Amino acid sequence: MNKQTVTIYDVAREAEVSMATVSRVVNGNTNVKPSTREKVMKVIEKLDYRPNAVARGLASRRTTTVGVIIPDITNLYFSSFALGIDDIAAMYDYSIIMANADQGREEKVVTDILSRQVDGLVYLGHTMTDKIRHEVERTRTPIVLAGMIDPEGKMPSVHIDYESAVAEAVSRLFDQGIEDVAFISAPEYQVDDELGRFNGYKKALASHNKDLDSALCLTAENSRYRAAEEVGQELIDSKAQAAMIIGDELAAGVSNYVQDKGLKVPEDISIVSSNNSIITEIVRPQLTTIAPPLYDIGAVAMRILTKLMGDKSVEEEVIENKNILPYKIIVRDSTK
Amino acid sequence: MNKQTVTIYDVAREAEVSMATVSRVVNGNTNVKPSTREKVMKVIEKLDYRPNAVARGLASRRTTTVGVIIPDITNLYFSSFALGIDDIAAMYDYSIIMANADQGREEKVVTDILSRQVDGLVYLGHTMTDKIRHEVERTRTPIVLAGMIDPEGKMPSVHIDYESAVAEAVSRLFDQGIEDVAFISAPEYQVDDELGRFNGYKKALASHNKDLDSALCLTAENSRYRAAEEVGQELIDSKAQAAMIIGDELAAGVSNYVQDKGLKVPEDISIVSSNNSIITEIVRPQLTTIAPPLYDIGAVAMRILTKLMGDKSVEEEVIENKNILPYKIIVRDSTK
DNA sequence: CTGTTAGCGCTTTCAA
DNA sequence: TTGAAAGCGCTAACAG
Numbered sequence: 001m002n003k004q005t006v007t008i009y010d011v012a013r014e015a016e017v018s019m020a021t022v023s024r025v026v027n028g029n030t031n032v033k034p035s036t037r038e039k040v041m042k043v044i045e046k047l048d049y050r051p052n053a054v055a056r057g058l059a060s061r062r063t064t065t066v067g068v069i070i071p072d073i074t075n076l077y078f079s080s081f082a083l084g085i086d087d088i089a090a091m092y093d094y095s096i097i098m099a100n101a102d103q104g105r106e107e108k109v110v111t112d113i114l115s116r117q118v119d120g121l122v123y124l125g126h127t128m129t130d131k132i133r134h135e136v137e138r139t140r141t142p143i144v145l146a147g148m149i150d151p152e153g154k155m156p157s158v159h160i161d162y163e164s165a166v167a168e169a170v171s172r173l174f175d176q177g178i179e180d181v182a183f184i185s186a187p188e189y190q191v192d193d194e195l196g197r198f199n200g201y202k203k204a205l206a207s208h209n210k211d212l213d214s215a216l217c218l219t220a221e222n223s224r225y226r227a228a229e230e231v232g233q234e235l236i237d238s239k240a241q242a243a244m245i246i247g248d249e250l251a252a253g254v255s256n257y258v259q260d261k262g263l264k265v266p267e268d269i270s271i272v273s274s275n276n277s278i279i280t281e282i283v284r285p286q287l288t289t290i291a292p293p294l295y296d297i298g299a300v301a302m303r304i305l306t307k308l309m310g311d312k313s314v315e316e317e318v319i320e321n322k323n324i325l326p327y328k329i330i331v332r333d334s335t336k
Numbered sequence: 337m338n339k340q341t342v343t344i345y346d347v348a349r350e351a352e353v354s355m356a357t358v359s360r361v362v363n364g365n366t367n368v369k370p371s372t373r374e375k376v377m378k379v380i381e382k383l384d385y386r387p388n389a390v391a392r393g394l395a396s397r398r399t400t401t402v403g404v405i406i407p408d409i410t411n412l413y414f415s416s417f418a419l420g421i422d423d424i425a426a427m428y429d430y431s432i433i434m435a436n437a438d439q440g441r442e443e444k445v446v447t448d449i450l451s452r453q454v455d456g457l458v459y460l461g462h463t464m465t466d467k468i469r470h471e472v473e474r475t476r477t478p479i480v481l482a483g484m485i486d487p488e489g490k491m492p493s494v495h496i497d498y499e500s501a502v503a504e505a506v507s508r509l510f511d512q513g514i515e516d517v518a519f520i521s522a523p524e525y526q527v528d529d530e531l532g533r534f535n536g537y538k539k540a541l542a543s544h545n546k547d548l549d550s551a552l553c554l555t556a557e558n559s560r561y562r563a564a565e566e567v568g569q570e571l572i573d574s575k576a577q578a579a580m581i582i583g584d585e586l587a588a589g590v591s592n593y594v595q596d597k598g599l600k601v602p603e604d605i606s607i608v609s610s611n612n613s614i615i616t617e618i619v620r621p622q623l624t625t626i627a628p629p630l631y632d633i634g635a636v637a638m639r640i641l642t643k644l645m646g647d648k649s650v651e652e653e654v655i656e657n658k659n660i661l662p663y664k665i666i667v668r669d670s671t672k
Numbered sequence: 673c674t675g676t677t678a679g680c681g682c683t684t685t686c687a688a
Numbered sequence: 689t690t691g692a693a694a695g696c697g698c699t700a701a702c703a704g
Contacts, residue, residue, distance in 0.1 A: 007696095007697055007698085008697065008698060008699095009697075009698095017674075017675085018674065018675045018676075019675090019676095019697090019698075019699090020674070020675060020676080020699085020700085021673085021674060021675075023698070023699060023700090024673095024674090026698095027699085031673060031674085032673070032674085033673055033674085036673080036674085048474065050447070050450070050451050050475075051451060051697085051698080052394075052451065052453060052696085052697050052698070053451045053452040053453065054390055054393045054394050054399060054452065054453045054696085054697080054698090055394050055680090055696070055697030055698040055699090056697080056698055056699075057390045057680090057698090058388075058390050058391050058394050058680045058681070058682085058696085058697080058698075058699090059679080059680055059697075059698040059699040059700080060680085060698075060699050060700080061680070061699090063390060065433075065452070073409070073415050073418050073419055073422065074412060074415045074416055074418075074419050076410060076412075079409050079410045079415055080410055082409050082410075083409055083410050083436065086409065086435075086436045087436075090435075090436070090441075095433055095435065095448060095449065095452060096433065096434055096435065097401075097431055097432065097433050097434075098432055098433075098434040099422075099426075099431065099432065100419065100422045100423075100426070105426075111386070112429075112431060113431065114386070115386050115387060115388065115389045116389040116390065116401070116431060117388060117389065117390045138384065139386075224614075225614050225617065225618060249614065249618075252618050253618075256618065256620065278560075278561050278585065279615070279618060281561065282561060282585075282588050282589075282592065282615060282618055282619050283618050283619070283620075284592065284619075284620055343680095343681055343682085344681065344682060344683095345681075345682095353690075353691085354690065354691045354692075355681090355682075355683090355691085355692095356683085356684080356690070356691060356692080357689085357690060357691075358682095359682070359683060359684085360689095360690090362682095363683085367689060367690085368689070368690085369689055369690085372689080372690085387681085387682080388680085388681050388682070389682095390680085390681080390682090391680065391681030391682040391683090391696090392681080392682055392683075393682090393696090394680085394681080394682070394683090394696045394697065394698085395681075395682040395683040395684080395695080395696055396682075396683055396684085396696085397683095397696070
C-alpha cells in the first residue's frame with residue numbers, strides 16, 4: 001500500500017557503492033571510509049531515503065518493537081505505567097505496539113502481538129494464563145510484568161510490596177483507635193492476589209488481634225468511579241468507621257457517596273486509597289493513599305526488558321526476578 | 337531474536353502441498369479444495385504454526401497496523417480517544433503502534449512510525465507541522481485527525497464544533513445575568529485555534545455586545561491539575577464571576593483553588609469545563625461542561641481510516657473531509 | 673574498507 | 689485447484 005519508492009538499492013546505485021555499504025552507513029557501522037559515508041549520506045538526503053523497518057526486521061530478526069499489553073488505557077493507574085514504559089522505550093529507540101486487553105481478550109492480543117515479532121513484551125494486568133505463558137515461551141520472547149507478579153515466579157516483574165503497604169495503611173487506622181476497617185475492592189482483589197493486597201489487610205487484622213469479618217469485605221463490580229455507589233451504601237450500612245479501598249476512582253466514588261449521604265470524612269468514616277493518581281488530590285477531602293511509583297514501575301520494567309533483549313548474553317547480567325520498588329504512604333485529609 | 341522455528345515451508349512439506357497452498361489456507365482464500373484445507377489445517381495445528389506478520393508485511397506491502405500519535409497518554413481526554421480507536425481497530429484486526437509525542441517530538445515519532453510501514457495513521461494533538469505533512473504525503477499514508485483539524489483542510493478529521501460549543505456555554509452564562517466571564521486555558525487555546533474554542537468565546541462576547549477584555553483571558557502553563565493554582569488566583573483577582581475553562585483537570589483545579597480561598601462555586605463564581613471526563617463528576621461541585629463524544633470521535637476516526645486503507649478504490653466512497661460530531665452541554669452544579 | 677551472495681518468511685503472479 | 693518461482697527491502701556472513 002505504501003508507495004515506498006526509494007530503496008537501499010536506489011541509493012547504492014546513485015552513490016556508486018554496494019547495498020552493503022549503504023546499509024553500513026544507515027546503521028552507523030564504523031567500518032566505512034569517511035568520504036564514502038559522506039557521499040552516501042548526500043545521496044540519502046537527496047533521494048529522501050528512509051529505511052524500511054519491516055524489511056529490516058525480517059532480515060535481522062529484530063524489530064526494535066516491544067509489545068505492551070494493557071487492560072485499560074483510560075485507567076490512570078495503567079496509563080501511568082505506560083508513560084514510564086514509553087519514555088524509556090523512546091530512549092532506546094524502541095517502538096511500542098500497544099494493545100488494550102479488556103476482559104478475556106488478552107490471549108488473542110498476545111498471540112497477535114507475538115506474530116508481529118516484537119522483541120519483547122511488557123505485560124500489565126491481573127491474569128497470566130497458561131495459554132499466554134505458553135505462547136510467550138514458544139516464541140522465546142523476553143517479558144517483564146509490571147504492577148503484577150508471576151504466580152509461578154518464572155517471569156521477572158516490577159511492583160511494590162502491596163502486602164506491606166496495605167498492612168501499614170490499615171494498621172495506621174487501627175492505631176488511631178478505629179475498631180472496624182472495611183476492605184473495598186473489585187472482585188479480583190478480594191482473593192489472595194499475588195501482590196498481597198488482601199493479605200496485607202488480613203495481616204493488619206492479625207497484628208491487632210482482630211478476626212476477619214466478611215461483612216467488612218465489600219466487593220465492588222469493578223474499580224471505576226461509578227461502581228462506588230452500591231458498595232458505598234454497603235459501607236454505610238456496615239459498622240466500619242474506616243475503609244481501605246483499592247483503586248483511586250473507586251475510593252473517590254465511595255468518599256463522595258458517603259458524603260452525599262451526610263457522613264463526614266474522616267470524622268465519621270476514614271478513607272484510604274491505593275494509587276495516588278491525580279484523582280486522590282482532586283477529590284475533597286484529598287485522600288490519604290498508598291503511593292506506588294507508577295511511572296517508575298513502568299520505566300524500570302522497560303529498562304529490564306532492554307537488558308533481556310540486549311545482544312550481550314543475558315547470563316552476564318544479574319536480573320532480579322522480583323523487582324520491588326519502594327512505596328510511600330501519603331497522609332492527606334481523608335484520615336485523622 | 338525470536339526463535340520462530342516453524343515456517344510456512346515446514347507446514348507445506350509436512351502437508352505435502354506447496355507454500356502457496358498453505359498461504360491460501362492461512363489467508364482464507366476460497367480456492368482450495370476442502371479436503372486440502374483440512375489437511376493443511378491439521379498440520380498447522382500439529383506444528384503450532386503462527387504466520388510471521390513481518391514477513392507477510394514485507395511480501396504483501398500491508399502490515400495491518402496503524403499508528404496512533406498521541407500527545408499524552410495519561411490525559412483522559414486523549415486516552416478516551418485512544419480507547420475508541422483501539423476498539424474499532426481490534427474489530428478490523430488492525431494492531432496499534434502507539435507513540436506518545438510530547439513537546440516537539442512529534443516529527444521524529446511520525447517519521448519512525450512511518451518507517452514501520454503502518455497502513456494508516458490516526459493523529460491526535462494540536463500541531464500539524466509541514467514536516468509531518470510532508471512525511472505523510474511522501475509515503476502516501478492515509479491519515480485521519482481526531483480532535484483536531486487540518487489548517488489546510490486537506491486531511492480528513494473528526495471533531496466537534498468547539499466554536500459553537502464554547503459560544504453556547506458562555507452565552508448561557510451571560511444569559512443568566514453574569515457580566516464578566518473569563519476564558520482560561522493552556523497557551524495553545526488562547527489563540528484562534530482551528531477548532532475555534534477561543535473564537536467561540538469571542539462569538540459569545542459579540543452576540544452579547546461585550547468587548548474582548550484581555551484581563552479576562554487567563555493563560556495557564558498547561559492543562560494539568562497543578563497548573564490551576566496560579567491562574568486560579570488570577571481569576572480571583574479579576575472581576576469575573578464565571579469562567580469557561582478548557583481542560584477538565586485545569587477546571588477541577590481552578591474550582592478547588594477558588595473554593596480553598598473561601599469562594600463559593602457557583603454562588604461567587606461559576607465554572608464551565610470542556611470535556612466531560614470522569615473528573616468533572618468526581619470534583620465537587622460537579623462541573624457543568626461541554627461533552628464531546630470522546631470515545632466516538634476516536635471510533636469514527638478509525639472507521640474512516642479503515643475505509644481510506646481499504647482496497648476498494650477510495651474514490652467510490654464518499655469520505656467527508658470534516659466529520660463533525662454532535663456535542664452536548666451537561667449542566668451540573670458548578671453553574672447556576 | 674568494500675562488495676557479493678544468500679537468505680529472512682511470506683505473497684503473488686503466472687502457468688498448468 | 690495447485691505449484692513454481694520471483695521477489696518484498698534489507699542484513700549478515702564471507703571474501704577480498
